[in-house]
Amino acid sequence: MAAVDAHAEELLLGLNDQQRAAVVHPGGPLLVIAGAGSGKTRVLTHRVAWLVRTGQASLGEILAVTFTNKAAAELRERVGTLLGRSTRGLWVSTFHSACARIMRVEAERLGYTRQFTIYDADDAKRLVKRVLESQGADTRRFTPNAVAGRISEHKNRLRSVEQAAEQAAGFYDRTIVDAYRGYQAQLVANNAMDFDDLLGRTVDVLERYPEVRERYRNAFRHVLVDEYQDTNPAQYRLLQLLCMDDPMHLAPRDAGAEAHGADPDGFGPLAGEEPGHRNLMVVGDDAQSIYGFRSADIRNILDFEQDFPDAEVIRLEQNYRSTQRILDTANAVIANNRDQRPKRLWTDQGTGDPVRVRALPDDHVESRWVVGEIERLAGEGVPLGQMAVLYRTNGLSRLVETALTQADLAYQVIGGVRFFDRAEVKDALAYLQWLLNPANTVAFARIVNRPRRGIGDTTVGRLLAHAEALGVTPLQVIDEPAAAGLKTAAVRSVGRFAEQAAELRATMEAGATVADLLEAILKVTGYRAELEASSDPLDEGRVENLDQLHAFAQEFDAEDAAAYPDEERATLRPLDRFLQSTALLSDADQAEEAATGRVTLMTLHNAKGLEYDAVFLVGCEDGIFPHSRAIDAGELEEERRLCYVGLTRARKHLALTWARRRALYGPPQPQVPSRFLRELPVESLDEQSPEALSGAVQPTPRPRFERDAPGARSGGIGSIARGRGTGAGRSLADLGLRRGSEIGSAGRAAAADAEAAPTFSVGARVRHGKFGEGDVVAADDEVIVVHFDDHGERRLIAGFARLEAV
């Protein structure tokens, strides 16, 4: 280690032994298991500052990866404070932002231009839909949403189209692979990358081009990763490529037995050895791994020592946030998980108030109770900005918002419909995207008839087909619309659009600022005028949103003009950077600091990494939390970790509520308390809580088998049973199910493999979470009865009784 002067020693003041050990770690792979509230951000910031101050690395040689842009900004600021100087040159960003930045430089090697567009989930879905339609797939069975999800999973596991095709068995998988192939081709043709591509293509470019790999391996002498428990296989591979010895001979996670690097193009391994710096420090908590649905792999953190030989492991187990009662509660819940690293969190913050559980008669009363408690705590001096209401799904925020409004309390909602996801904002951004990247057909299709210009789906289809046939962009087609086979009316409409596009392109080429270009779009197209002339009261809000976007663009222009010129700036326009930053902003990035004096409402996922004096966890009902689809898919451990995340956000006050009746979609339904409530340790709860738990634990008796009159109860058992009857005589075993199989995981696997999947219906009802003891579900002509076992898990206990002539 370099000489440690007194100046550097200062950085170690106030750290506990474990934190200090992590900060001064001499080098090589390091895993810091950081329990909730154990000061991991401190460790990360001090580590970066330590590396710089002891001369082990300059700022420009450090890459720090965080989970959100906001966390990145915070990290950067705190490092700046510690060092007492500018942090220019330090790479601190999300995986996606870092990859986007690399791809802006390297994209041309892979057949994209530097102006490539980043597709968000919505854009991706639209493109998937178009591909499915063009391939003649049944989009009712293969919904764009589900298919996009499967494609995303392939990509996050770094499976190429070819690899996915090799593994595909059965009609279902093959349809997915066909969609994957078509979708990927369209992305390239559109000069666009989706979120997964940002990671995957960066891995590609590093694997295929030794000189590129060498450049980035040398550039980052130290790599630090926050929230490591939520990294996916693609991110894991990226870290291998950046840090480890001979990365081309290491097997990526989940790629099967074959080692990577055998590239058909002959790129790949260097002839000689590639020694890596191996300075990889990862920080995380396996108990807080909650992004499995995004293909995060908890094995990354559980298997770190095997993956990175002679790694050092440091545990941070002292919690500086919560009272002992809150920690006991969280510890008791997470103890029900099997797959985890054992740890004992402790605190010296004192016992604290008991945790409270309340059962309320319905969702309205629940909201009012929570708001009443917020008022009470506010009266005791807890600032509103130090209180949060958390829930599993965004839909639960509405009633709490209403109650807060009635009580005249200020609040902010994080998440829900993102600002950048609003239709009018996306329209405006799509204009910008298309002006910059005319190959972007998703943006083109979005804006060509918005505002209405008399260019309908038929015309758009012809234009796109014509462009594809010629191998040109839509921009090159609209100037001669007659060539695409359009009639006079459509020709005139498209002609007007072409004139507007030409005018806007001229404005862009003349070097207009982003804000001015945006303004030109809204004016030239008549977009704003139409909204302003509208009688729809919602359109007023839309105009406001566009004004807000304009203000955002102005702010961007000002900051961008003042920024330090570097290599990236030399080759990219401000508009490029603007679109990139808007594409990668997330909900959590909008969260304002607590000091703003407003109650915060958000999902449990968005609450990761935050803390509040008082936390209310509402909607603790089976089917909501844990979510019915998670129960169905056998993802209870992840739901439990989500619960752990929620509980550990609280410093002093923690309350959990459930409603006996709740109207979520449609009329109010009776609810059952969350199974997680039963895992809370009674010793930590107040005296009223047990009552709230004993409420309705007994399963409600239900008819064992009912067959409704057609249409009497949509989604009911009757509707599932109707219309089946092919594949007679199949047993549970034929369906890949056994007595005691968990509904959903096995059922889904069976459905995926079976050629006869269209008639497979186990879980159709289960997935909606509205079934109970004694319910009957039909699988082809088999009938399966649902029972609760001792653990309260829903399982298939018996499969019998041929269902004849339904």
Added chain:
DNA sequence: TTCTCGGCTCGACTT
């Protein structure tokens, strides 16, 4: 051919 309207279905978490 485009647009509007009523009836239908379908509902997680997110870079």
Added chain:
DNA sequence: GAGCCGAGAA
């Protein structure tokens, strides 16, 4: 409550 589809009007 929002998005999609088909029917019918412009």
